[in-house]
Amino acid sequence: MILRQFLSLRKAGVLGMNRRNRQYIMGYNRRSSFPLVDDKLLTKQLSLKHGIPTPPLYHVVSHHGDIAGFEKALVDRQEFVLKPARGGGGSGIILITDRRDGKFVTQSGKMISRDEIRYHISDILSGIYSLEGLEDKAVIEGLIHPDQVFGKVTYEGVPDVRIIVYRGVPAMAMVRLPTRQSDGKANLHRGAVGVGIDIGRGKTMDGVRRSGAITHHPDTGELLRDIEVPFWERMLLMAARSTDMTGLGYLGVDLVIDIKDGPLLLELNARPGLQIQIANRKGLLERLETIDRAPKEIFLSPEKRIAWSIQNFAEPRS
Amino acid sequence: MKRPALWLAVFFFLIPLSLIGYRVLRLGYPLLPTSPVKAWGLTMEIFFEPAGGDGNRNGKEIEIRAGLPESRSGQTVIEQRDLSGTLQLNIMPEGLNQIGVWSGDPEGGGGLSYRTTVLLNPKRLRKPKPPGPESFPAIIGDKSEQILARRLIERYSSLKAPDKLKAIVATAKGIWGEPAPDDSDLKQWSSIQKKYGAEKALVILLRLADFPVRKVQGFVLSEGIATQPDRWIAVWTGQKWEHLQAETGDNYSESVCLLPLMIGDAPLVSISGGRLQEVRWSLSKQILSQWRSHFERIQRSARFLDRWSLFAIPNQFQEIFRILLLVPIGVLMISVLRNIVGFPTFGIFMPVLMALAFRSTGLSYGLGIFAGVVLIGYLLRRGIDRLRLLLVPRLSFLITFVILAFTVFALIGSKFGVREFMAVGLLPFVILSMTIERFFILIEESGAFQALRTAAGSAAVAVITYKIIQIDPLQLTFFVYPELLFAIMGLLLLLGNYSGYRLSEILRFEVLGEKS
Numbered sequence: 001m002i003l004r005q006f007l008s009l010r011k012a013g014v015l016g017m018n019r020r021n022r023q024y025i026m027g028y029n030r031r032s033s034f035p036l037v038d039d040k041l042l043t044k045q046l047s048l049k050h051g052i053p054t055p056p057l058y059h060v061v062s063h064h065g066d067i068a069g070f071e072k073a074l075v076d077r078q079e080f081v082l083k084p085a086r087g088g089g090g091s092g093i094i095l096i097t098d099r100r101d102g103k104f105v106t107q108s109g110k111m112i113s114r115d116e117i118r119y120h121i122s123d124i125l126s127g128i129y130s131l132e133g134l135e136d137k138a139v140i141e142g143l144i145h146p147d148q149v150f151g152k153v154t155y156e157g158v159p160d161v162r163i164i165v166y167r168g169v170p171a172m173a174m175v176r177l178p179t180r181q182s183d184g185k186a187n188l189h190r191g192a193v194g195v196g197i198d199i200g201r202g203k204t205m206d207g208v209r210r211s212g213a214i215t216h217h218p219d220t221g222e223l224l225r226d227i228e229v230p231f232w233e234r235m236l237l238m239a240a241r242s243t244d245m246t247g248l249g250y251l252g253v254d255l256v257i258d259i260k261d262g263p264l265l266l267e268l269n270a271r272p273g274l275q276i277q278i279a280n281r282k283g284l285l286e287r288l289e290t291i292d293r294a295p296k297e298i299f300l301s302p303e304k305r306i307a308w309s310i311q312n313f314a315e316p317r318s
Numbered sequence: 319m320k321r322p323a324l325w326l327a328v329f330f331f332l333i334p335l336s337l338i339g340y341r342v343l344r345l346g347y348p349l350l351p352t353s354p355v356k357a358w359g360l361t362m363e364i365f366f367e368p369a370g371g372d373g374n375r376n377g378k379e380i381e382i383r384a385g386l387p388e389s390r391s392g393q394t395v396i397e398q399r400d401l402s403g404t405l406q407l408n409i410m411p412e413g414l415n416q417i418g419v420w421s422g423d424p425e426g427g428g429g430l431s432y433r434t435t436v437l438l439n440p441k442r443l444r445k446p447k448p449p450g451p452e453s454f455p456a457i458i459g460d461k462s463e464q465i466l467a468r469r470l471i472e473r474y475s476s477l478k479a480p481d482k483l484k485a486i487v488a489t490a491k492g493i494w495g496e497p498a499p500d501d502s503d504l505k506q507w508s509s510i511q512k513k514y515g516a517e518k519a520l521v522i523l524l525r526l527a528d529f530p531v532r533k534v535q536g537f538v539l540s541e542g543i544a545t546q547p548d549r550w551i552a553v554w555t556g557q558k559w560e561h562l563q564a565e566t567g568d569n570y571s572e573s574v575c576l577l578p579l580m581i582g583d584a585p586l587v588s589i590s591g592g593r594l595q596e597v598r599w600s601l602s603k604q605i606l607s608q609w610r611s612h613f614e615r616i617q618r619s620a621r622f623l624d625r626w627s628l629f630a631i632p633n634q635f636q637e638i639f640r641i642l643l644l645v646p647i648g649v650l651m652i653s654v655l656r657n658i659v660g661f662p663t664f665g666i667f668m669p670v671l672m673a674l675a676f677r678s679t680g681l682s683y684g685l686g687i688f689a690g691v692v693l694i695g696y697l698l699r700r701g702i703d704r705l706r707l708l709l710v711p712r713l714s715f716l717i718t719f720v721i722l723a724f725t726v727f728a729l730i731g732s733k734f735g736v737r738e739f740m741a742v743g744l745l746p747f748v749i750l751s752m753t754i755e756r757f758f759i760l761i762e763e764s765g766a767f768q769a770l771r772t773a774a775g776s777a778a779v780a781v782i783t784y785k786i787i788q789i790d791p792l793q794l795t796f797f798v799y800p801e802l803l804f805a806i807m808g809l810l811l812l813l814g815n816y817s818g819y820r821l822s823e824i825l826r827f828e829v830l831g832e833k834s
Contacts, residue, residue: 005824008831016819016827018657023817091763119706126708181765189764213829274826283830 013286028249200314
């Protein structure tokens with residue numbers, strides 16, 4: 001009975017947690033490369049060096065003594081994002097959209113005093129949001145103005161595109177849409193909606209929220225399917241190049257589309273989740289094994305890899 | 319599966335296999351833990367009142383003496399447990415007896431309890447020792463009584479010891495044989511019996527016939543379970559001790575085992591510096607695994623592997639190892655439940671520590687206290703959230719709260735006599751504090767549903783682990799064969815190699831599996 005269920009998952013090419021950890025993360029991601037993706041500041045510097053665009057860096061607070069100076073460094077910027085360099089799962093991030101009467105206005109319209117911002121920075125520095133509870137840095141960077149392509153299926157916040165890249169080949173993609181429940185954050189475990197993207201055409205498919213399949217956004221009620229993702233090939237290329245940049249063979253690449261700057265690399269993840277399979281109604285293992293069978297020459301350049309991926313992972317027309 | 323891990327696992331399985339094989343084949347260890355062996359559990363509870371009444375005792379010490387069972391021919395004491403609170407127990411041999419002396423200031427408390435397990439092993443009878451001088455109690459009775467008694471038994475003097483004993487016992491009961499003594503002698507004898515009681519009268523006869531005699535208090539271990547100690551008379555017939563029932567002089571039947579506690583005239587339980595109120599006894603028959611009974615043999619053996627056994631270390635340290643050896647079983651369970659079943663838990667090893675703690679609090683109390691502390695802790699954590707405390711002081715604050723909660727539980731427990739509440743101190747407090755913090759963060763980040771799911775997962779894993787480490791034969795098996803730890807390491811190597819699906823993923827990816 002159980003064995004049959006397992007076989008059916010295997011036949012569907014589903015990637016399980018154990019295999020992901022053992023075969024792919026341990027097999028392709030060297031421990032020494034993890035800091036490159038766990039620390040957003042390092043990722044940003046690396047991206048800069050490799051010409052992959054990221055949101056502009058305004059300021060970094062590294063020590064408690066420097067907290068007071070953050071406002072001076074902001075000059076008169078009205079909007080910015082404050083986030084922990086080593087935060088995980090979207091925690092500790094504050095989006096500021098305006099400044100009024102010496103206070104800061106968050107994206108959800110809440111007023112935050114200067115002192116509260118300082119407290120938050122202090123929290124970040126003492127490692128409250130960091131993955132291992134280690135001391136951390138606070139990163140202040142440019143606010144993203146999301147392209148309105150997902151405007152109708154987003155409740156506040158910034159939707160982001162997650163692409164799983166295996167050995168430099170984009171294997172699966174989804175867009176994560178914030179909901180009221182996820183508090184404007186694009187993290188699936190907070191209740192955001194994940195919608196699969198057809199790698200071949202750059203078009204959305206059906207969605208998933210928590211563990212349930214959905215077809216419409218729970219807050220806006222709009223259809224999730226058939227939204228054409230702009231800059232799709234450029235995004236695939238950015239994702240494919242992230243592997244060359246980090247040396248991580250199994251990687252989750254998170255991108256956002258800014259209305260002005262186009263696609264930007266937001267962060268990288270060395271242990272990307274498995275939920276993307278449900279968003280795509282498709283097993284990831286099958287894709288990974290297909291990539292393993294790909295001809296050697298396609299691995300020579302990122303352009304060849306994405307061309308192969310587009311060709312091989314296009315959804316059959318329904 | 320990667321080859322090196324497989325070979326390493328095989329190697330790890332071979333170590334215990336060969337060691338256990340050697341122990342079973344060459345040293346005669348039992349292979350299965352299930353073959354039952356008879357043992358008796360004896361519980362003694364003594365209630366007393368310190369002298370001097372309330373208040374003005376001036377810290378006067380109290381001393382209670384009681385005869386305890388000891389390992390002797392055909393019986394082995396395998397466990398002794400003292401629950402006497404403030405009194406200190408010293409066990410010392412005194413003459414033929416093993417005397418437990420509880421002393422100290424009872425601080426108002428008026429009770430103690432002692433439990434022992436005695437293993438009966440009729441096959442391991444040692445050659446009986448001939449009696450020493452303590453077996454010749456002074457002959458009581460006045461001159462005329464002694465003359466009479468001597469006259470009654472005179473005619474058996476030519477018989478051999480066992481027959482002589484039988485004849486004397488018959489005489490004491492009034493079966494005279496031929497020729498019957500004259501009437502005045504009979505009358506005088508029955509008045510002696512009335513005066514001293516049947517037991518003493520019998521002892522008089524036996525002593526005058528030069529039999530070594532011991533008066534014994536103890537328990538008759540038979541199917542009907544006794545709650546009051548018995549008395550009997552042990553008589554040396556030259557080869558062995560015969561046991562006669564004190565009142566009737568009858569022999570005990572063959573199937574009966576006797577558990578002597580006190581030999582001689584001393585009272586079974588005595589007290590100085592106070593007054594005995596009640597002494598309660600209870601006997602219970604227990605089925606023990608054969609491995610446990612191996613204790614005795616292993617302890618005395620000179621064989622290398624026998625000497626290098628955990629049985630060889632002192633008792634109080636054995637206890638620690640009994641618990642330590644459960645940890646690998648626990649972490650094995652965690653590995654299975656997390657990587658094969660897919661339970662979500664707070665922290666990796668939290669459920670193992672919970673399961674170990676449940677051993678002293680019991681399952682329902684343990685879970686209840688755990689849930690209570692986490693819930694109140696969660697509310698507290700919510701309350702202090704806006705204070706924006708730094709990480710380390712905040713966790714320390716929670717730890718202090720947990721200790722405070724333990725204290726309150728213990729005080730409530732002592733007020734209402736709930737022992738489980740007082741055992742709360744054994745719960746892993748650091749883990750509890752971290753659980754509160756993680757619970758809070760999980761509720762904040764992923765909602766109450768996810769947090770409760772994880773809490774339920776943790777509780778389920780803790781309960782399953784608890785149930786498994788509570789299996790006595792399993793505990794014993796690891797204690798007798800600690801080399802099994804290698805086997806656990808081997809299993810963990812195999813588990814660590816498992817790349818298959820988790821049971822929970824059947825549900826998680828149900829949508830994907832159905833399609834094909």
